[in-house]
Structure formats: C-alpha cells, structure tokens
Amino acid sequence: MRGLRKVVTVVxxxxxxxxxxxxxxxxRVAVAAVVRxxxxxxxxxxDLQPEVEALAPELARLLTGRLIETLGGVERIEAFGKAAVVGLDGEIEHGGALIHTPYFGNVLRELTEGTSIIVFSDDRLPAGEPLTVPLWHKTAAATRSHYQTVQIRVPDAPRPDELVxxxxxxxxxxxxARIGDRRTDPVVRLADLEKLENAR
Known part of the structure; x- marks a missing residue:
C-alpha cells in the first residue's frame, strides 16, 4: 500500500x-495503520476525493482483515468503531476524509457483516498520544450493553506528515452490563424528572 509505514494491533x-x-x-481490538x-x-x-478513492478502501480492507483475523472470524465481531489521528502538519479534515466516507465505512461495515452507522473519534495529535476509539453494536446501535471503548497509542506516530x-x-x-437497553427504557421527560425531584 502506498505510503504505509507500519501496522499496530492492540488486544x-x-x-x-x-x-x-x-x-x-x-x-477488544484496535488495529492502526500509519500512513503518509x-x-x-x-x-x-x-478536492480530497481522488486520494480518498485510492487510499480509503485499501485501508478499510487491511484493517478489517486484521480485526477479523485477531478476533477469530467475522462471527466473533459484535461491536465496531473507527478513528483517525492526524499529524500536526495535517488537517482534521484529512483524517475525516479517510474514515467518514463510504470508501472506508461501507467497506468496513460489509466485511464485518454490520448494518449500524459506525461510531468514531478523530483528533490532531503529536506522536505517541493515545486515542480512545468508541465501539457499539454492529447491527443494533441502540444496544447499550455494547457501548464501550478501546484505547490505542503508537509511540512514534503520527509524525507531522502522517495519519493513523x-x-x-x-x-x-x-x-x-446491567443498565438496561434503549428499547426497554421508560419515557423520561423534564417534567417527569421535576415531579420526581419534588416528591423527594
């Protein structure tokens, strides 16, 4: 892959x-690709589109393949998420361009047999700073038991002209997990909360 320097997996x-x-x-697994x-x-x-079309699907295939391999099969993946870290000479939009378009997200979703929108995080950081990647259920985003995170840190990345x-x-x-589910939650409105507070 053009510009790929290293791949890091955290389990x-x-x-x-x-x-x-x-x-x-x-x-919980996070796989990071460090690219120029x-x-x-x-x-x-x-116009960021030409580079997005060339690079984002390759990244999605590489990273998703490593996730499936590390977890032991696509059927073992219940929750997913995505993230990007931009080096200090780049724009947040550069990271967003590679993860927030269908050229990345749709490929990751299809390969993991998911249907949910993919939860995300992104930032611009110096090398070695940690990033927390949020995860939620790959087919039922409202399933609160699967709201969780995995943290990853690449000690020498991103360099100023790189992306992770x-x-x-x-x-x-x-x-x-034991805090219920959004499908079974009671309806809670401000007026209901005020009644509860007044009854105390």
Missing amino acids: DEVLRDVGRPVPVPVR NPWAGRGFVT VIAGAASGPRPH
Whole structure:
C-alpha cells in the first residue's frame, strides 16, 4: 500500500472486572495503520476525493482483515468503531476524509457483516498520544450493553506528515452490563424528572 509505514494491533481481553469473573471473556481490538498523509505539503487542497478513492478502501480492507483475523472470524465481531489521528502538519479534515466516507465505512461495515452507522473519534495529535476509539453494536446501535471503548497509542506516530487510521472491534459487551437497553427504557421527560425531584 502506498505510503504505509507500519501496522499496530492492540488486544485487550477482559477476564475479571471488579473482582468478579466475566461470564464470557471479551476481547477488544484496535488495529492502526500509519500512513503518509497524501495531502501533506500541498497547502489547502480543495478536492480530497481522488486520494480518498485510492487510499480509503485499501485501508478499510487491511484493517478489517486484521480485526477479523485477531478476533477469530467475522462471527466473533459484535461491536465496531473507527478513528483517525492526524499529524500536526495535517488537517482534521484529512483524517475525516479517510474514515467518514463510504470508501472506508461501507467497506468496513460489509466485511464485518454490520448494518449500524459506525461510531468514531478523530483528533490532531503529536506522536505517541493515545486515542480512545468508541465501539457499539454492529447491527443494533441502540444496544447499550455494547457501548464501550478501546484505547490505542503508537509511540512514534503520527509524525507531522502522517495519519493513523484505526478500526476497532469487540467480541461482546462490557463486563457485567446491567443498565438496561434503549428499547426497554421508560419515557423520561423534564417534567417527569421535576415531579420526581419534588416528591423527594
């Protein structure tokens, strides 16, 4: 892949939480590709599309393939997310261009057999700063048990003229999830809360 310098994979496997065993151990994975920013040194580029079409699908295939391999199959992916870190000489829009278009998102979604919109984070940071990648359920975004995060840090990236593009996934929900679900929540309005507060 043009401009690819390295790929970093982080695996977080939760076996116990608050002293209690997790019923089913959950693996959270983030895979990061460190690539040269294709717009670096070119000033303000009005049309980002040619580079997006050339690079974003390749990144999506690479990162999603590593997620599937690390988790042991596409059926093991229950939650997903995406992120980008732009080096200090780039624009936030450069990271957004590579992860927020169908050339990345649709490929990641199709390869993971997901249907949900993919939750994301992005930032412009110096090399070595951590980024938290949010995750949620790949087919039912309202499933609150799968709202979680995985953190990744690449010690020598992004350099000022680089981007770090990340795909994340989890094999299950948060440990001991027990705060209900948006489909079964009661209707809560400000007026209802005021009644509760007045009754105390």
